[in-house]
Amino acid sequence: MKNDVLDNRMNLKNHQANVPLSKLTSGSIKDKYPVVLDGGRTIIFISDKSKEAETRKKFEIRRKRSMMFTPSLPLGPIQ
Numbered sequence: 001m002k003n004d005v006l007d008n009r010m011n012l013k014n015h016q017a018n019v020p021l022s023k024l025t026s027g028s029i030k031d032k033y034p035v036v037l038d039g040g041r042t043i044i045f046i047s048d049k050s051k052e053a054e055t056r057k058k059f060e061i062r063r064k065r066s067m068m069f070t071p072s073l074p075l076g077p078i079q
Helices: 005-010 049-069
Strands: 031-037 040-044
Touching: 031 049, 040 049
Parallel strands: none
Antiparallel strands: 031 040
16 A cells, blocks of 8 residues: 555645745746747747847758758659
């Protein structure tokens, strides 16, 4: 019974109030700026708004590089 999941969940020592704030906000987008890329299909959050142009340029370079190495499918019917 010691490893019962429900008992562990109900245990007060696992309560969220005891979790440090840094662990609760590790995936947070608080104080970050959204950069919308690829026609709205990709959103990257950055902490420094002055690096928005650099982020856009890096994304374009990486996208072109990945397209270059992606094998294209034949256009005709599969035989």
